[in-house]
Amino acid sequence: MTTSGTGIFYDGLTSDRRKVAVEIGGDAIEVRTPDGALLARWRFTDISPVATAAGDLRIGLANASVAARLEIHDQALAATLLTRTKPSDRAGLTDRRTRAKVVALSLAAIATLVGGAVWGVPLLADRIAPHLPVALEMRLGAAIDAQVRQALDTSKGGKPFECGSGDSPRAAAGRTAFAKLVAALEAPAELPLPLRALVVRRADVNAITLPGGRIYVFDGLLNKANSIDEVAGVLGHEIGHVAHRDGTKSVLETAGLSFLFGMLLGDFTGGSAVIIAAKTVLHTAYSRTAEAAADEFGAKLMSKVGGDPQALGAILLRISGISGTAAVVPHFLLDHPAAQQRADAIAKIAKPAPMGALLSPPEWEALKSICTEG
Amino acid sequence: MTVIDRVDAAATPAPPDLHPPSPVRLRFIGDRGDYWRLMIRGGALQAITLGIYRFWLFTDMRRFLWAGTEAEGETLEYTGTPVELLIGFLMAIGILVPVYALLFLASLQFGILSRLSGLVAVVVLAGFGQYAAYRARRYRLTRTVFRGLRFHQAGSAVRYAVRAMLWWIPIGLTLGLASPWATANLERYKMRNTFYGNLGGSFAGSGGRLFGRGILIWLLVVGPLGAALVGAVAAIDWPAVTRALGQANAANIAIAMQGNDGIKIGLALLASGVGWSVLAGVVLYPGYQAIAMRWWLGGLRLGGAAVASDLRMRRYYFAYLRYLLYVVLFSIAYAVAAAIALALFRGAMPGRVDFSDMSLWRSGVVIGSGIVAYVIFILGVSTIYQVVVKMRLWQVAVESVLISGIAALDHVQASDATSSAVGEGLADALGTGAI
Numbered sequence: 001m002t003t004s005g006t007g008i009f010y011d012g013l014t015s016d017r018r019k020v021a022v023e024i025g026g027d028a029i030e031v032r033t034p035d036g037a038l039l040a041r042w043r044f045t046d047i048s049p050v051a052t053a054a055g056d057l058r059i060g061l062a063n064a065s066v067a068a069r070l071e072i073h074d075q076a077l078a079a080t081l082l083t084r085t086k087p088s089d090r091a092g093l094t095d096r097r098t099r100a101k102v103v104a105l106s107l108a109a110i111a112t113l114v115g116g117a118v119w120g121v122p123l124l125a126d127r128i129a130p131h132l133p134v135a136l137e138m139r140l141g142a143a144i145d146a147q148v149r150q151a152l153d154t155s156k157g158g159k160p161f162e163c164g165s166g167d168s169p170r171a172a173a174g175r176t177a178f179a180k181l182v183a184a185l186e187a188p189a190e191l192p193l194p195l196r197a198l199v200v201r202r203a204d205v206n207a208i209t210l211p212g213g214r215i216y217v218f219d220g221l222l223n224k225a226n227s228i229d230e231v232a233g234v235l236g237h238e239i240g241h242v243a244h245r246d247g248t249k250s251v252l253e254t255a256g257l258s259f260l261f262g263m264l265l266g267d268f269t270g271g272s273a274v275i276i277a278a279k280t281v282l283h284t285a286y287s288r289t290a291e292a293a294a295d296e297f298g299a300k301l302m303s304k305v306g307g308d309p310q311a312l313g314a315i316l317l318r319i320s321g322i323s324g325t326a327a328v329v330p331h332f333l334l335d336h337p338a339a340q341q342r343a344d345a346i347a348k349i350a351k352p353a354p355m356g357a358l359l360s361p362p363e364w365e366a367l368k369s370i371c372t373e374g
Numbered sequence: 375m376t377v378i379d380r381v382d383a384a385a386t387p388a389p390p391d392l393h394p395p396s397p398v399r400l401r402f403i404g405d406r407g408d409y410w411r412l413m414i415r416g417g418a419l420q421a422i423t424l425g426i427y428r429f430w431l432f433t434d435m436r437r438f439l440w441a442g443t444e445a446e447g448e449t450l451e452y453t454g455t456p457v458e459l460l461i462g463f464l465m466a467i468g469i470l471v472p473v474y475a476l477l478f479l480a481s482l483q484f485g486i487l488s489r490l491s492g493l494v495a496v497v498v499l500a501g502f503g504q505y506a507a508y509r510a511r512r513y514r515l516t517r518t519v520f521r522g523l524r525f526h527q528a529g530s531a532v533r534y535a536v537r538a539m540l541w542w543i544p545i546g547l548t549l550g551l552a553s554p555w556a557t558a559n560l561e562r563y564k565m566r567n568t569f570y571g572n573l574g575g576s577f578a579g580s581g582g583r584l585f586g587r588g589i590l591i592w593l594l595v596v597g598p599l600g601a602a603l604v605g606a607v608a609a610i611d612w613p614a615v616t617r618a619l620g621q622a623n624a625a626n627i628a629i630a631m632q633g634n635d636g637i638k639i640g641l642a643l644l645a646s647g648v649g650w651s652v653l654a655g656v657v658l659y660p661g662y663q664a665i666a667m668r669w670w671l672g673g674l675r676l677g678g679a680a681v682a683s684d685l686r687m688r689r690y691y692f693a694y695l696r697y698l699l700y701v702v703l704f705s706i707a708y709a710v711a712a713a714i715a716l717a718l719f720r721g722a723m724p725g726r727v728d729f730s731d732m733s734l735w736r737s738g739v740v741i742g743s744g745i746v747a748y749v750i751f752i753l754g755v756s757t758i759y760q761v762v763v764k765m766r767l768w769q770v771a772v773e774s775v776l777i778s779g780i781a782a783l784d785h786v787q788a789s790d791a792t793s794s795a796v797g798e799g800l801a802d803a804l805g806t807g808a809i
Contacts, residue, residue: 010522015571015786017521050451058451066788067453067519093412093434094456099419102430102456106423139482255478263467263803268425269417270752273745 002076007031009039012066022072024080031070040068044084057081113260117278121256122286128252129245134193137248141212144247148210152202163199163219163371174199174370177363178217181232184358188304189239197235199370205319209238211247219371225315228364233302233312240297246290253286287335295342299349307358309350313343397682397776402769403449404442406761412438413760417753428802429459439765440518443772446780453524454517454795459802462513462795466506466803469796473498497539503804504535508564509797515568523788529567531797537563549596554588555581557666561673570676571786578680579673587665595654602647606640664690667771678782685774693766700758708751 009020009031020039023030029047031040048062050069057078058071072078094102153161160166164175182197193213202218209215215238217231225231241247257279266275299309320339336342359367416431433456440452477498481491508531515525541556558581565577614634664687671683 012522013788015521015523015783017784050453067451067522067524069451069519069522093437094430099415099430102427103419103423106426109426110424136482143482255475259471263470265424265426267802268420268428268753269756270421270749271425273748273752274424277741277745 001080002074003080005072005074005077007073007077008071010067010069011039012064012068020070022070022077024077024084029070029081029084040070042070047085049082049085059085110265113265114278117257117260117282118285121253121260121282122249122289124256125249125252125286129248130192132245132248137245138193138212140247140251141210141214144210145212145214148208148216152200152216154202159201161200163201170366170369170372173363173366177359177367178370180363181228181235181359181367184305185232185235185239185301189243189301191239191243192245193242195239195242197238199367201371207234207238209241209246211251213242215239215242222368222370224319225368226318227308227311228359228367229302229308229311230315231367232305232307232358233298233309233315236298236301236307237294237312238298239301240294241290243297244290244293246294249290250286253283257282284335288337291336292342292345295346296349299346303350305358310343310347313346317343397778398446398780400772400775400777401444402442402772403444404438404765404769406765409438409765410761413757417757421749421753429456429463432456433459435760436514439768442769445520445777448521451519452514452517453519454513458795459798462797462799463802464799465796466799469800470502470803473502499804501535501539502800504538505531506797506800506804508534510801511564511797513795513798520570521783523571523786525568525570526789527564527567528569529563534560534563551585551592554584557581557670558584558673561670565674568676569789570783572789573677573782573786575677576675577673578675579669584666584669587669588662591658591662591665594658595651598654599647599651602643602650606643606647609636609643610640611636660690660694661687663767667767668774671771671775676782677786678779680778682776682778683771683774684776685771689770690767693763693770696766697759697762700762701755704754704758705751708754712747 003024005022007020007022009018010016011018018039019034021032021034021036023032027045028041028043030038031042032038042059042061046061046063047059050058050060056071056073058069059081060067060069072081149161164171164178178197178199182195186195191213195213195215197215197217199217199219199222202216203220204218205220205224207215207217207221215235217235217238221234222231225234261275261278266272266278295312298312302309302311316339337345412431412434416427416434419427420431433452433454436452436454440450443450477491477495480494483491508529512527512531515527518525538556538560541552541559544552545556558577558579561577561579565575568575611634615637664685668683668685671681671685674681
């Protein structure tokens with residue numbers, strides 16, 4: 001076994017090259033000038049082999065503030081030295097054991113973060129949203145409102161997007177009926193912020209809630225509704241979103257998801273597909289929970305005001321029968337629970353009640369035709 | 375001449391001059407096969423760890439490239455560690471999250487701030503990007519060891535970021551013609567603050583020279599577009615356009631426009647101008663990269679040592695052509711493998727696969743395997759790019775370097791200064807990182 005030879009030494013204080021004599025001892029390597037003066041004595045436990053190519057060995061001191069280096073070009077001497085030092089990839093690259101450890105720890109981190117996304121994010125959003133100032137949600141609503149109006153307002157022929165805004169007696173009657181319905185539902189709902197409900201000229205059978213208490217009931221819903229209770233049921237559901245601060249929650253959840261998927265995870269070439277998939281699956285899951293909660297709120301509200309709490313389930317089933325396309329989309333990509341599931345859940349919450357106490361028949365007729373004029 | 379030869383020569387009596395008067399050429403001694411293995415494994419591990427492995431991969435890439443770069447038998451050494459990068463990244467996130475939150479809140483304010491918030495966000499984040507790039511450079515330099523001494527970087531990242539952003543104004547006003555001077559100015563700042571031990575650097579490249587070498591490419595890309603624009607403006611019958619736009623209805627406007635030959639010619643001219651610009655831009659891009667790299671290398675100075683480069687443009691083009699070829703071959707192989715996998719999958723299913731029956735697990739499998747297939751393909755192409763283009767360009771650039779006056783590096787004193795990896799983390803999170 002070769003235990004002595006020559007090497008090239010850089011003392012880490014100057015860039016001077018020195019040819020040195022190298023001696024491998026019991027627990028350390030000694031570096032001397034050709035005259036025998038001791039330049040350095042490095043203990044094996046402190047030595048770390050560092051990057052070098054072309055079969056030469058280069059070593060340095062681990063955790064040293066100066067980058068002193070010893071290069072050994074004698075293969076036999078290098079081999080001896082390597083048996084004494086800590087095992088390490090001579091190229092200085094990440095070795096197999098480190099890789100395995102990194103992968104294992106990363107998988108654990110991913111599991112934790114996914115768990116955080118599934119349970120932690122909605123929980124945090126639930127806790128934080130009620131404490132955020134209402135003014136913030138109103139501003140958010142105003143910002144989103146402008147965009148939503150631009151996207152939804154496809155009305156032609158000069159009729160305004162908003163129904164019942166005209167001066168005709170018919171428009172005024174529709175407006176009064178709708179205001180009465182909203183007021184009847186708003187008072188017992190005990191909302192943290194004022195409602196701004198409107199009927200808008202859109203043919204879709206739908207209603208939407210924006211942050212800041214803005215509710216848009218689409219004209220198409222009024223046309224498809226068989227009773228005032230069905231409209232009230234939908235409105236009660238949307239009021240549920242307002243009561244739960246779902247607009248604020250959704251912003252918090254989106255931010256939380258973007259932090260977990262996009263900032264912490266998924267930053268690699270091709271990772272965008274993984275990010276989009278994870279965000280979609282998780283966001284629709286949050287949304288399904290929020291929808292179910294809004295259904296429950298709406299049903300209870302209907303019971304309070306003397307409406308039929310099951311009317312919402314009835315119109316949901318009828319609408320899903322009309323469109324019928326939802327069956328192709330897998331459950332985990334839907335942002336609402338399936339209609340049958342929702343109707344069943346509502347049926348469990350509240351018993352059916354007599355209908356028709358919310359608006360008189362003429363008022364209901366006035367509401368139905370709120371969009372026929374400007 | 376190897377190190378041993380040189381030291382032996384030094385040991386023998388009275389060598390009049392250690393350094394040959396002729397310039398010393400850098401060598402690249404990294405093995406491409408090793409780099410392929412590193413990158414393929416790194417790509418796979420990145421996908422498995424959803425990107426967390428990148429800190430280890432980037433560190434390995436740098437160690438490989440540094441260790442492969444050799445001057446006079448002595449290689450560079452990268453001493454940064456993946457854990458430093460990881461911690462730097464986490465600290466950067468701690469800085470960026472409040473910034474993002476503030477930008478979001480600003481967008482909710484009414485009035486002027488809300489309308490400007492998009493612009494403010496772009497400027498703030500771009501400024502952060504420049505700041506991060508400068509600090510990341512400091513991190514890399516302090517982790518670069520040559521002959522037992524570290525490099526380091528002085529100067530202020532804030533000052534650098536302000537300087538870089540102020541340059542955008544003349545660059546924008548001159549349609550990019552001012553960018554050579556901007557590049558030269560920023561390189562001067564960086565190199566003036568670059569040190570090897572106590573030996574200071576400088577940058578001798580001039581913006582005018584880069585402009586002179588690049589102007590032909592700029593003219594070939596932008597010139598025809600400008601000519602087409604002028605031609606189109608001249609060809610279009612403007613009164614007719616005004617009359618057409620006077621029509622109340624969109625369909626009538628279209629009909630009136632179509633009936634007008636001048637408009638047709640104008641639009642055709644514009645389309646061909648844009649088409650030419652895009653095509654010329656793609657074809658000439660490697661050429662401009664080579665010109666800029668040769669100019670940049672030729673301006674580097676470290677004390678009395680001066681770099682010259684004899685970089686050949688065609689070597690850049692060969693790298694890109696080989697990349698195209700490899701991507702085509704990889705795509706064919708991938709398509710064949712995917713077809714086989716699909717056939718096996720169908721064979722394993724009882725009866726025909728009915729994609730309209732989207733049960734939970736089945737749709738999960740279909741969507742999941744689609745994502746996996748996409749990630750594998752994109753990672754494959756990116757790995758090919760990293761090896762066939764990125765590493766190759768590094769090698770070509772290194773091998774083109776001739777250093778005169780390398781004796782200046784012989785008796786340099788250490789002047790240690792370390793730095794944290796926060797800049798690297800910011801650069802990573804903002805996507806302004808570099809090798």
